[in-house]
Amino acid sequence: MRGGLPARLARVAQMLARLPGVGEKTAQRYALFFATTADEATARELGTELVTLREHVRPCERCNHIAEVGEDGRARCAICLDTRRDGTLLCIVARVQDLLAIERSGAMRGRYFVLGRLLSPLEGVGAEDLPLEALRSRLQDPGEPIREVLVATPPSVDGEATALLLAREMGAMGIQVSRIASGVPHGGDLEFADQVTLGRAIEGRKSFG
Ligand SMILES: [Zn+2]
Numbered sequence: 001m002r003g004g005l006p007a008r009l010a011r012v013a014q015m016l017a018r019l020p021g022v023g024e025k026t027a028q029r030y031a032l033f034f035a036t037t038a039d040e041a042t043a044r045e046l047g048t049e050l051v052t053l054r055e056h057v058r059p060c061e062r063c064n065h066i067a068e069v070g071e072d073g074r075a076r077c078a079i080c081l082d083t084r085r086d087g088t089l090l091c092i093v094a095r096v097q098d099l100l101a102i103e104r105s106g107a108m109r110g111r112y113f114v115l116g117r118l119l120s121p122l123e124g125v126g127a128e129d130l131p132l133e134a135l136r137s138r139l140q141d142p143g144e145p146i147r148e149v150l151v152a153t154p155p156s157v158d159g160e161a162t163a164l165l166l167a168r169e170m171g172a173m174g175i176q177v178s179r180i181a182s183g184v185p186h187g188g189d190l191e192f193a194d195q196v197t198l199g200r201a202i203e204g205r206k207s208f209g
Contacts, residue, residue: 009035062138064114064131066096079103079111086110088147090139091202092166094118094154098190102152105199110150113138118158119165125158127165135166139175148176150205154190155180167208179208 005013009031017027034043060067060077067077079085089110093099094117102108113135119125139146151166153159167177181204190198 005031059114063112064096064116064134065099065112087144089150090146090148091150091152092135093152093190094159094162095191098152098154101191101193101198102202105195105202107199107202108150110148111144115153115162118153118156119162120158121161130162130165132169136169136173139170139173146175148178150178150180150202151208152180152190152202163208177208178205180205 005028012034013024013027013031015027016022016030017024019027022030056069057066058069058075059065060080061075062080063077065077065079067075067080069075086109089108090113091099091102091108091110092113092115093102094115096114099112099114102112115130115135117125117129119127119130139149149166149170151163153162153166163179167179170177180201193201
């Protein structure tokens, strides 16, 4: 027993507490739910899905967005495969969560590229740690040449530093670069900006670099 819980239950609660946004109390509630309220199938299904998730879901080979691995063994996301989207416009974001937030706003009709991280001199993340080579080859893809890039990194110190670096890189390649307009609060997280604000920030984008 630990904290009044059987050890096995406490262990599950501890694992759940590692999830983002889940505190100790919520984790205990979830663990109790699986131990008592939920029917066995629910727990079994969740367990199986979690175990196989990593085999079936990988970063998209074109844009790093999360994608389901196809029967051919290749991972390409729904956005890259969607022929109705504007293939000349590319939106660069820091994280998958930012991409999802922008998609919810409905203001972006082009494709994306997910950096995975931001330049951060304080944390020792330099240009060599960003996937710039993959980005360059994406921009020059002969099947879908990009004409305009919208840099949608967050309006934080690291986000701005990254935007400047990208603008320099792409300006040299002759690509038109724009930056999301202000409106998203400085230091704010795109993920938590409301859809209207984010939509306006994208529509009101400014030429940059
Ligand atoms: Zn993709």
